[in-house]
Amino acid sequence: MVRMGLRSLLVLALLALVLSLVVPYAAAAPAKKQVKIITPHWEGIRYEYKLAFEKWYREKYGEEVEVVFEAPGGTGVCVRVIEDWFSKHEESNWDILWGGGVDPFLRLKEKGLLTKFSPEEDPEWAEMLSKVPKDIAGIPMYDPEYYWFGTALSGFGIIYNKAVLKAEGLPEPKTWEDLAKPELMGWVASADPRRSGSTHMCYEIILQAYGWEKGWEIITLIGANVKDFPEHSSAIPEMVATGEAAYGLAIDFYAWAQIAKVGAEKIGYVMPEGLTVINPDSIAILKNPPNPELAKIFVKFVMSKAGQKLWMLPAGKYPDGPQKYTLGRMCVLPELYDELKDRSIVPVNPFEVKSVLEYDPAKGGKRWSVVNDLFGALIIDTHDELVAAWKAIQEAKGKVPDDVLAKAYKELVKVPVSEEEALALAEKWGDQAFRNEKISEWRQFAKAKYQNARKIIAEALGRAEQAKLMQTIAIAVVAIVAIAAVAFFLIRKRKTR
Helix, strand or coil, X not given: CHHHHHHHXXXXXXXXXXXXXXXXXXXXXXXXXXXXXXXXXXXXXXXXXXXXXXXXXXXXXXXXXEEEEECCCCHHHHHHHHHHHHCCCCCCCCCEEECXXXXXXXXXXXXXXXXXXXXXXXXXXXXXXXXXXXXXXXXXXXXXXXXXXXXXXXXXXEEEEHHHHHHHCCCCCCCHHHHHCHHHCCCXXXXXXXXXXXXXXXXXXXXHHHCHHHHHHHHHHHHHHECCXXXXXXXXXXXHHXXXXXXXXXXXXXXXXXXXXXXXXXXXXXXXXXXXXXXXXXXXXXXXXXXXXXXXXXXXXXXXXXXXXXXXXXXXXXXXXCCCCCXXXXXXXXXXXHHCCCCCCCCCCHHHCCCCCCCCHHHHHHCXXXXXXXXXXHHHCCHHHHHHHHHHHXXXXXXXXXXXXXXXXXXXXCCCCCHHHHHHHHCCCCCXXXXXXXXXXXXXHHHHHHXXXXXXXXXXXXXXXXXXXXXXXXXXXXXXXXXXXXXXXXXHHHHHC
């Protein structure tokens, strides 16, 4: 027994010695390289680009790498998370921000939160950028100072359910203004633009297409026709496809995916001619990233032909395409539209689209948060009051004079700040106390104007009812007098006999 005990102790001692020699080397083994990306992109994009980049990197560099995505929410959420982080830290928690159009990148560049990636520092990068047009319909495809780069192109429009429209006798949409028609009340779907960058873009397009005052008038009426405001824009095409809504504000690739799923005979999609834009969906390296060199390699991969093909090809059909999810987005390389024409599932070549809106991305980027918060205060936070006022105006038609309806309507669509004032406010919007004070002020403004609109209608209806009552009384008095006169005449006539 003693012998066995000594032998066991000897084995344990040897094992401990081996472990003491091996474990330090195991612990010291280099960790897998990581590129950390914060993004509003949906699961399919994250999955396909992680899979493709890790495979591409392994084949090119002979070592493993890991793509780590963080998706806290829509574009607005990502921007707030980044700004909040940098308010407390100098070093970034992520290497890259990817997705959300152009406007948020202009905002982050202005705040000094992006890292420049110049083609002068990398000949391969210079050659890749030379194949990307500098702009599309006046909108930059990448930052002229090389702080952000468009990785895909997106159009914005209206998705609609053809069966619902036919059954309900609703009109087929052609412009944004069509969504403001009173017969569409409760039939329109929109995500919350404070959470969704693509939905925000739809409303910013409306403001630039129609002008500030008219734009807010249309936005207010669209808001009154909206049933609910889900957080994610990806929910809108599904709501339209199921018939929960007849119309929805949608970015092109979500609409095309739904059409591919249920059929073009059931679902339609229109990008209002001359009233929309084709906008780059961008990528940028953040300030002081954890792994700047790997971040540059990832950006180059996304902008390469290998990366761009993932947008255009159907899933699971080609080795150079996505494997599980069809992404269905327009790429930024004009040459691929001809090269992939027999394999691509994207129905539009954006470089051949002629009629688009002349869009000012600098203005859109500067007032991004102001427009979101103004929309929240005037439309979402006071939605019940807005709908009640819009309904009151519609129900009063034919019952009150036209000038009264016009007065109530004017009250309904009022906006508390001019375009110039909104741009000036943007300069102070980083002051949280000031921002909260303004939002509260706008909510009170919205509640008051919707209450006033209903009051104008109610008072006019009251006057109309009173006038109707007086008219009824007058008719009754005339009738009584007439009856009395006839009776008097008959009595006199009888007496004369």
